[in-house]
Amino acid sequence: MRDIILEMRGITKTFPGVKALSNVNLKVAEGEIHALCGENGAGKSTLMKVLSGVYPHGSYEGDILFKGNVCEFKDIKQSEDLGIVIIHQELALIPYLSIAENIFLGNEQNNRGIINWNETTIKTKELLKTVGLDESPATKVIELGVGKQQLVEIAKALSKQVKLLILDEPTAALNEDDSENLLDLILELKNQGITSIIISHKLNEIKKVADSVTILRDGRTIQTMDMVKDEVTEDVIIKGMVGRDLTNRYPERVPKIGDKIFEVKNWEASHPQQEDRKVLEQINMHIRKGEIVGIAGLMGAGRTELAMSIFGRSYGKHIKGQLFLHGKEVHLNSISDAIEHGVAYVTEDRKxxxxxxxxxxxxxxxxxxxxxxxxxxxxxxxxxxxxxxxxxxxxxxxxxxxxxxxxxxxxxxxxxxxxxxxxxxxPEVLILDEPTRGIDVGAKYEIYSIVNQLADEGKGILFISSELPEILGMCDRIYVMSEGRITGEVNREDATQEVLMKSMTRGRG
Known part of the structure; x- marks a missing residue:
């Protein structure tokens, strides 16, 4: 049996009017990947902030034991000095500093107060090699995609001699390939003896990497399970999280589809900075009253760009094409115009x-x-x-x-x-861009129910999602985008993941 590296006993944390944690207990074995699951608001992130010193000793009740010793962290630096490092969902990198500067910020490699840039560069290269990132240490973080920024955060953690790595929703903003690469890296770090706690709503990811899982609900510990011995399934985890079985992930609905409510004709747009680069070409689509229309596509296909350019031209340059509402052409030249004409946009970046x-x-x-x-x-x-x-x-x-x-x-x-x-x-037309990103299964079901109710009221819904099961489970008709074009249109009864993926990978040629 492996030694226990971390034990949290009877952790209670209260905010004004809210008890976020109530007598929570957690044990993590050395060298394992321990998943922490629960609905939004269950207390997962709060518990990890208690552990890492974001909420200092004295602001909560209970005990933290790390390697058998009682810890009373006053701030993050004290926890990091022991090798406990947290990577938050919102990455804490400074965009206009280089990779090397970010990795050693607050932990500068110096001789008598003078930074040794040669040593900084050499160590940065070693760390980047460890996390599988082929970039120059001098590259500014702003030039990296989110997936690579996540790897820089892990390299930064490794530079602090991490023993317990905490990852809060590490793949929430990543595409499928970047998510797979990150999960493989976490498994590799496990082989190197690093213990990890991973918070995730993506149950398939938990099944892939976790050795144990602890479920929180309403700020309390529900159960801890061994992923192998206890034969843990997604349904078991969901039941623990929401307190009931979710036999159907998507609420049932009988569509009541009416006349055409909104139409986009010959829509084009160029990149706002690179004006000679077209990001949308010859987009033709429509939505009927009471219809949920999906847009599927890989990262960079142009889905969000399309939504924002329609919504008051809030993205793009040299926008061309026509928009029709109830058969009459409308000019949505600003966000105010869009709102006044009954077009609304729920952004993918709510924060x-x-x-x-x-x-x-x-x-x-x-x-x-x-x-x-x-x-x-x-x-x-x-x-x-x-x-x-x-x-x-x-x-x-x-x-x-x-x-x-x-x-x-x-x-x-x-x-x-x-x-x-x-x-x-x-609104008469509601554009939903990744409406359930970073949200647990219970809250997802509630939002799906709200969307269905809006469709039943006669609204036209444009539903953008990176999750193909969600598109298939919610939409009456699906447009597929690739490289700024619509490459397919599929009715619900004909749609499968394979059919959609075929159109999603179809290039301009």
Whole structure:
């Protein structure tokens, strides 16, 4: 039996009005990959922030034992000095510094206070080789894709002589290839004796790499299982996470599809910086009333670019083509134009573009529809409160109250606030770009139900997703994109992953 490297006993953490963790216990064996599962808001990230010193000793109850010794971390540096390193979901790299500068930031290789750049470069090359990243140490981080940035974060952790590596949703923003490479690297680090804790909503990834899994629900430990001895399945994990069986991942729906509501004809757009490079060419598509239309495609296919260029020309240069609403041509030259014509866009990046994180739920919900709540430029705050309360209940937003800052909500509940904002705007066409990214299975089901309800009300839904099972499970008709073009159109009954993938990999030639 392997030695226990980490034990957390009776961890309780309270925020104003919310008990985030209640008597949580966790044991991690040395040299294993231990998965931490739970719905959004279950307390996974909070527990890891307690462990790493983000929440210092004294701000929580309970004990942390690392290699048998009681630890009382006052900050992150103290935990890192012992070899406990956390990589957060939002990467903490400085974009305009080089890879080498980022890796050794705060841990500079120096002689008497003067940085030894030669030693820094040599060590950086060694670390990059370890994580399989073929880049110059002088490359600025801003020039790297998200997958490579994630590898830089791991190299940075290795530079701190990591013994316990904590990865919070490491593949949430990665495509399939980058995700596979990262998981292979985590397995390789295990072979080198590094213990890992991985937080993930992607159950197939947990099955691939984890030796053990601990499930949290509502801030409590539900169970810990050995992935081999206990014959753990995805259904077992889901039941532990949500407290019930999810026999069907996608809610049933009988489509009530009506007349054509929105149409895009001969749509083209160029890259905003490289104006001679076309990112969208000859896009022709339509959505009917009550129809959920999917857009599938690999990373870089142009799905988000298409959505944003339609939504008030918020992406691209030299945009050409026509948009029709109920058969009449419309000109959506700004986001305000799009909203006024009943076109809404739920962005894939809710934290940066979908919400004002420092503001409360109430203000975020009312933000796109202040005209409806104001008279002569003065907002009716009482009505604003009533609207926010209505949507809090309707979309089951888990929060102590509508004055809670959105930054304190879980990912699933943040997404419900974004949806509330746009539903209250009463759009006729709703574009959903990766609406369930980084969200657990229970919250996904709730969002799917909301989307189905909007379609039943006669809205036209454009549903963009990187997850093919989600596209197949939710959409009535599917467009496939590759290299800025539509390369296929498939009805639900004819759609399979193989059919979609064939069109997704079809180039311009």
């Amino acid at each position: 940066h573009y979908g919400l004002i994180l420092m503001d409360d739920i109430k203000r975020n919900i009312s933000l796109t529809s202040l005209k409806k709540l104001s008279r002569r430029g003065v907002i009716n705050e009482q009505e604003e409160v009533l609207v926010a309360e209505e949507y809090r209940k309707k979309l089951n937003i888990k929060t102590p109250g509508i004055l809670q800052k959105t930054m304190n909500l879980s990912g699933g509940n943040q997404q419900k606030v974004v949806l509330s904002k746009w539903i209250y705007a009463q």
